[in-house]
Amino acid sequence: MEKHFVPKTDVEYTKQDFTSDQMVKWCPGCGDHAILAALLNAFPKLHDKKENICMVSGIGCSSRIPYYVDTYGFHSIHGRACAIATGVKLANPALSVWVNMGDGDSMAIGGNHLIHAIRRNQDLNITIFNNEIYGLTKGQYSPTTKFGQVTKTSPYGTIDYPFNPGELVMGAQGTFFARSLDVVPPLTTEVMTRAAEHDGCSVVEVLQNCVIFNDKTHQAITDRAVRDDRTIVLEHGKPMIFGKDKNKGIRFNGRQLEAVVIGENGITIDDILVHHEDTEDCGIHMMLARMGGDLPVALGVIRNVKKESYTQLYEEQMEQQMANGKYRCMDDLLNSGDTWEV
Amino acid sequence: MSQNQIVNKEDLVVRFAGDSGDGMQLSGTLFSDASALTGNDIATFPDYPAEIRAPHNTIAGVSGYQVHVGKSIYSSGDKCDILVAMNPASFKSNLKWAKKGATVIVDIDTFTAEGLEKAGYTTDPFTEEFERDYTIIKAPITSFTARIGEEQGIDKKTTEKSRNMFALGIIFFMTNKSLDQTFAYLERKFAKKPEVVKLNKAVLTEGYEYADKLEVIHSHIVSIAQAEMPKGRYRNITGNVATAWGLLAASEKSGRRLFLGSYPITPATDVMVELAKHKSLGARVFQAEDEIAGICSAIGASFAGALACTSTSGPGLSLKSEALGLAVMTELPLVVVDVQRGGPSTGLPTKTEQSDLAQALYGRNGEAPLVVVAASSSANCFYWAFEAARIALEHMTPVILLTDGYLGNGSQLFRIPKMSDLPEIKPRLATPNDPEYRPFRRDAEKFARQWALPGMEGLRHRVGGLEKCPDGPLSTDPENHALMCHNRQEKVDRVANYIPEQEVQGAADADLLVVGWGGTSGALTLAVEEMNKEGKKVAYTHFNYICPLPKNTGDLLRRYKKIVVCELNNGQFAGYLRTQFPECPMTQYNKIMGLPFEVGELKAEFNRLLEK
Numbered sequence: 001m002e003k004h005f006v007p008k009t010d011v012e013y014t015k016q017d018f019t020s021d022q023m024v025k026w027c028p029g030c031g032d033h034a035i036l037a038a039l040l041n042a043f044p045k046l047h048d049k050k051e052n053i054c055m056v057s058g059i060g061c062s063s064r065i066p067y068y069v070d071t072y073g074f075h076s077i078h079g080r081a082c083a084i085a086t087g088v089k090l091a092n093p094a095l096s097v098w099v100n101m102g103d104g105d106s107m108a109i110g111g112n113h114l115i116h117a118i119r120r121n122q123d124l125n126i127t128i129f130n131n132e133i134y135g136l137t138k139g140q141y142s143p144t145t146k147f148g149q150v151t152k153t154s155p156y157g158t159i160d161y162p163f164n165p166g167e168l169v170m171g172a173q174g175t176f177f178a179r180s181l182d183v184v185p186p187l188t189t190e191v192m193t194r195a196a197e198h199d200g201c202s203v204v205e206v207l208q209n210c211v212i213f214n215d216k217t218h219q220a221i222t223d224r225a226v227r228d229d230r231t232i233v234l235e236h237g238k239p240m241i242f243g244k245d246k247n248k249g250i251r252f253n254g255r256q257l258e259a260v261v262i263g264e265n266g267i268t269i270d271d272i273l274v275h276h277e278d279t280e281d282c283g284i285h286m287m288l289a290r291m292g293g294d295l296p297v298a299l300g301v302i303r304n305v306k307k308e309s310y311t312q313l314y315e316e317q318m319e320q321q322m323a324n325g326k327y328r329c330m331d332d333l334l335n336s337g338d339t340w341e342v
Numbered sequence: 343m344s345q346n347q348i349v350n351k352e353d354l355v356v357r358f359a360g361d362s363g364d365g366m367q368l369s370g371t372l373f374s375d376a377s378a379l380t381g382n383d384i385a386t387f388p389d390y391p392a393e394i395r396a397p398h399n400t401i402a403g404v405s406g407y408q409v410h411v412g413k414s415i416y417s418s419g420d421k422c423d424i425l426v427a428m429n430p431a432s433f434k435s436n437l438k439w440a441k442k443g444a445t446v447i448v449d450i451d452t453f454t455a456e457g458l459e460k461a462g463y464t465t466d467p468f469t470e471e472f473e474r475d476y477t478i479i480k481a482p483i484t485s486f487t488a489r490i491g492e493e494q495g496i497d498k499k500t501t502e503k504s505r506n507m508f509a510l511g512i513i514f515f516m517t518n519k520s521l522d523q524t525f526a527y528l529e530r531k532f533a534k535k536p537e538v539v540k541l542n543k544a545v546l547t548e549g550y551e552y553a554d555k556l557e558v559i560h561s562h563i564v565s566i567a568q569a570e571m572p573k574g575r576y577r578n579i580t581g582n583v584a585t586a587w588g589l590l591a592a593s594e595k596s597g598r599r600l601f602l603g604s605y606p607i608t609p610a611t612d613v614m615v616e617l618a619k620h621k622s623l624g625a626r627v628f629q630a631e632d633e634i635a636g637i638c639s640a641i642g643a644s645f646a647g648a649l650a651c652t653s654t655s656g657p658g659l660s661l662k663s664e665a666l667g668l669a670v671m672t673e674l675p676l677v678v679v680d681v682q683r684g685g686p687s688t689g690l691p692t693k694t695e696q697s698d699l700a701q702a703l704y705g706r707n708g709e710a711p712l713v714v715v716a717a718s719s720s721a722n723c724f725y726w727a728f729e730a731a732r733i734a735l736e737h738m739t740p741v742i743l744l745t746d747g748y749l750g751n752g753s754q755l756f757r758i759p760k761m762s763d764l765p766e767i768k769p770r771l772a773t774p775n776d777p778e779y780r781p782f783r784r785d786a787e788k789f790a791r792q793w794a795l796p797g798m799e800g801l802r803h804r805v806g807g808l809e810k811c812p813d814g815p816l817s818t819d820p821e822n823h824a825l826m827c828h829n830r831q832e833k834v835d836r837v838a839n840y841i842p843e844q845e846v847q848g849a850a851d852a853d854l855l856v857v858g859w860g861g862t863s864g865a866l867t868l869a870v871e872e873m874n875k876e877g878k879k880v881a882y883t884h885f886n887y888i889c890p891l892p893k894n895t896g897d898l899l900r901r902y903k904k905i906v907v908c909e910l911n912n913g914q915f916a917g918y919l920r921t922q923f924p925e926c927p928m929t930q931y932n933k934i935m936g937l938p939f940e941v942g943e944l945k946a947e948f949n950r951l952l953e954k
Contacts (some may be wrong), residue, residue: 050802051799053796054645054646059807067804067816070802072802073805074642075805075808076641076668076807077638077664077667077668077807080634080638080665083630083631083642084639084642084645086628086639087603087640087642087643087644087646087648087650088642088643088645089646090601090642091601091626091642091644092647092648113631113638116635314626318624318626321621322621325621325622325623326622327620328622329594329761330594330623331760331761333587334577334587335575335577338379338577339575339576340575340577341574341575341576342572342573342576
């Protein structure tokens with residue numbers, strides 16, 4: 001039985017209810033501002049009790065976010081946000097736990113904690129701010145920096161093959177993965193809301209611009225002039241159509257995905273794949289998450305499948321043992337087994 | 343048996359040694375349990391290799407278990423009165439632990455040419471000299487056991503596993519003990535395998551009867567003195583289980599959920615294994631993906647309101663260093679159990695040492711004070727775990743509890759407390775909607791902050807690793823940093839106002855003060871007691887509160903002209919004391935062999951110092 005642990009409220013919160021009194025100190029033009037706004041807009045939609053929301057972050061520019069949200073917050077140490085959040089949720093499953101990390105925080109130093117949180121399907125709402133660079137330390141390449149890119153620590157170009165966060169999520173048996181762009185806050189709000197509604201571990205990747213150290217890194221897809229042709233917003237149950245004129249689609253050609261134009265070469269709408277976010281096998285979701293280059297980058301909810309969460313399973317065991325366990329109190333345990341009187 | 347001469351003894355040390363998998367740990371446990379149940383005081387010491395099953399019958403695979411039983415037992419004993427050696431390798435590597443004149447029982451069937459070669463013998467180990475110095479019993483354990491197995495139609499592998507019962511039977515005969523306790527254990531343990539119960543009982547009985555038939559044994563039967571212990575209900579307990587139970591008790595007393603985030607590591611794993619059994623008592627155990635996630639999950643759990651703990655050993659504590667700093671900075675209650683082992687690095691995973699003290703005291707970046715306490719016996723791990731939790735919850739600080747492999751794996755009699763007799767624990771919870779609440783506002787006495795839990799109304803706040811000002815927001819102001827550093831130190835220092843004064847045993851005008859801390863108290867107590875009986879004036883003080891030290895520590899140390907600090911490392915506690923009390927001249931006695939102190943070596947050193 002699926003169970004919701006976070007108490008709901010009838011209070012109609014607004015964005016302002018979640019805005020803290022702290023000055024936001026990100027650089028002007030940083031994508032983080034838009035992601036923060038999207039998050040603040042998502043909270044009122046969820047009707048979770050405000051006191052029960054807990055933001056946990058690691059280290060990096062994006063990890064400052066707990067200070068800017070008027071909830072309980074924990075700005076922890078580099079890479080460990082998932083581990084700390086796991087403890088928060090295990091100690092009190094009634095908390096809605098949000099984890100915010102950058103690409104370096106989540107996939108370099110914190111890679112181990114990320115994949116294990118996903119593998120356990122721990123009920124966390126994870127947002128990865130992916131700007132493909134270490135910003136707070138001023139411009140070193142990260143695990144998602146494009147191959148060959150020149151950065152401060154790769155003056156001759158990186159020779160590191162980058163991670164695609166979606167692949168990591170699928171590889172770790174993730175149950176929810178969505179992607180958005182910092183420049184499209186309504187989509188970010190929508191996928192964050194969907195992520196929070198998902199029982200289990202959800203990962204939202206937001207492609208974010210670092211205006212100082214990696215400016216325009218996502219411009220090839222985010223620029224207004226090309227965005228509609230370079231991205232596709234996936235919607236459950238609907239054909240994968242994109243393009244300024246809504247005449248392009250994704251089909252499976254027997255070997256791989258390809259972008260086609262409806263009406264050309266005999267292609268009809270029936271050839272276009274329909275998106276099913278709930279397909280248990282992650283094969284197609286993996287292909288969708290990998291799209292880029294000649295194919296549009298997939299946005300929206302790419303994968304969303306039901307699977308009992310760690311929280312659910314843990315609380316079931318706890319309840320079972322609390323009800324039927326051998327020992328009711330410490331005096332029982334202390335006097336159990338072989339004991340004798342002197 | 344009525345015609346046997348029975349010698350009364352105050353105490354007896356038995357050492358079981360065999361190949362890993364020969365069941366020596368079990369034999370030792372069964373003997374100590376039976377002894378405890380029949381009224382002896384006990385202490386045990388498992389001495390096992392890091393390899394689970396090293397090459398069969400080699401020295402590398404020898405596993406030992408020493409049991410000390412008697413009237414008043416402080417330690418697992420220096421050397422044994424009876425040695426059981428199940429193969430040539432265990433005979434070779436353990437003979438050094440036998441007293442001269444000891445009874446040595448070997449499974450003679452294993453002393454074949456091949457067995458001797460594997461153990462590295464080129465000549466017969468039973469030399470004339472050996473046979474003169476020891477009483478040797480060459481028992482055909484393997485063949486006797488095999489015959490019983492055949493009679494009962496049991497397969498060879500299962501039969502071989504019961505060889506240890508034969509040796510145990512001999513020991514029970516020699517110590518004038520009944521087999522009933524062990525029968526009852528076997529019936530419980532193998533309830534679903536009646537054929538195994540039958541086999542083991544038969545082999546145990548056969549060993550007992552074999553001993554009865556041996557002339558030589560009849561002059562070696564001992565009756566071990568009953569323990570003189572305070573009235574009460576008793577049980578046998580290992581240090582790791584006692585630690586787990588102390589944490590559970592603190593959870594019940596404080597009303598805070600117990601959370602343990604840990605990663606398996608020798609010799610600390612059993613703390614997690616034990617707590618994982620007790621979901622019915624509310625224990626929330628999380629086996630994390632690594633040591634760092636172990637402590638970080640605990641810090642998260644603490645933020646959310648649990649009595650949060652993590653258990654580890656030396657290398658794991660190293661990995662937890664950064665997160666410990668976070669716990670110091672966020673001023674969250676946290677108990678870190680470090681079951682110390684030989685280091686550095688992987689070191690001696692299954693051997694004991696006290697060499698993590700410096701790491702516990704100083705192993706963090708920045709000025710990062712926290713509380714360090716140490717248990718000093720397997721049984722009192724219960725109370726020190728409880729005390730560590732009390733300090734953490736009442737003073738809002740991480741506390742490191744140091745135990746060690748010797749305490750953790752060793753066992754002792756434990757006088758069962760009533761939960762109602764344990765002190766109260768009052769966590770410093772904030773009041774919902776308190777308009778005066780600020781995250782780092784302190785109370786005047788303890789200097790501790792209040793604990794506001796997510797879910798509480800009107801207390802939303804942020805904590806983290808960055809420096810904050812008392813009201814909560816971030817601050818890089820130089821004066822504020824100085825103030826906060828001072829406050830965090832002051833909070834830890836003030837714990838000294840809430841702990842008892844340091845006690846000293848022995849004459850006030852003693853010529854020598856012996857100083858110990860942590861897991862060495864058994865051997866130190868005995869050494870000092872024996873020396874005083876011999877007319878020497880030796881005083882002894884043993885520390886459990888390490889940081890902060892009890893307030894009278896300086897006064898106490900200054901009373902003595904000669905001080906010797908004894909510890910199983912290169913002098914970490916001695917160095918710590920010297921920095922605080924440079925006026926006190928201290929010598930040190932150190933041992934870093936992965937082994938506990940022996941009474942004999944301590945006395946020799948103390949006598950040398952007295953003569954100097």
